[in-house]
């Protein structure tokens with residue numbers, strides 16, 4: 001018996017729900033069972049039905065209306081409410097065994113970087129419900145092709161990695177939006193870059209007084225192995241399938257397989 005949970009994380013609008021739908025669709029096609037767990041109390045309707053939906057427990061709209069709070073305060077309230085009612089989640093998850101649960105998380109990254117909501121849920125899923133978990137952290141490819149934005153995105157991914165302490169897969173989403181050769185070339189530098197190249201590239205566009213800071217960040221990101229990104233185009237089944245195979249590996253779904261080196265399969269020239 002094994003339970004696999006995939007936490008899909010990343011800033012607002014990066015393509016988390018689209019990826020959740022794409023992976024469910026792909027798994028259905030190949031005859032595997034998976035379900036979406038919606039952890040966003042403000043979620044829009046999805047193509048696939050949520051098997052478990054936090055909005056059945058509490059919704060952002062109700063909290064804003066009844067407690068007269070703003071959207072951020074209401075979101076924090078919803079999660080504190082969930083943490084006080086984790087038995088609801090236990091009951092909903094019930095007996096889902098031998099299948100994937102894909103957790104579609106809200107885009108407010110402070111929920112995993114500033115307040116310990118997701119770390120608490122993660123420990124609960126691991127310790128009480130025996131989940132094998134991994135985090136898939138999405139960043140938008142068109143956003144990160146500037147070095148300074150890449151640093152900012154990589155640091156936010158690293159922060160989630162350190163806080164959640166889970167096997168972590170970084171993904172650059174919306175790769176189909178990188179069309180011109182110049183941008184493709186720039187993006188290629190970020191898939192598995194040399195820190196020296198990152199530093200040189202930062203020097204091209206950032207005020208020299210930040211050189212030492214950028215150098216430290218590039219080395220830190222490199223030391224943590226954080227600069228390895230897979231690429232995702234949610235409409236492309238092959239791209240979704242590649243990410244699924246990494247998830248299978250890190251969650252040991254497919255036993256006996258050697259873990260792959262991220263980026264081995266990334267062929268930016270094929271874009």
Ligand SMILES: Nc1nc2c(ncn2[C@@H]2O[C@H](COP(=O)(O)OP(=O)(O)OP(=O)(O)O)[C@@H](O)[C@H]2O)c(=O)[nH]1
Nearest residue numbers: 011012013014015016017018106107174233234235
């Ligand atoms: N071109 C392109 N657009 C995409 C891709 N994935 C998602 N989008 C678009 O990006 C927008 C946001 O996608 P969502 O899946 O709602 O993003 P999200 O991260 O779940 O958003 P929040 O729940 O608000 O944090 C939508 O208009 C999607 O159609 C992709 O691979 N390529």
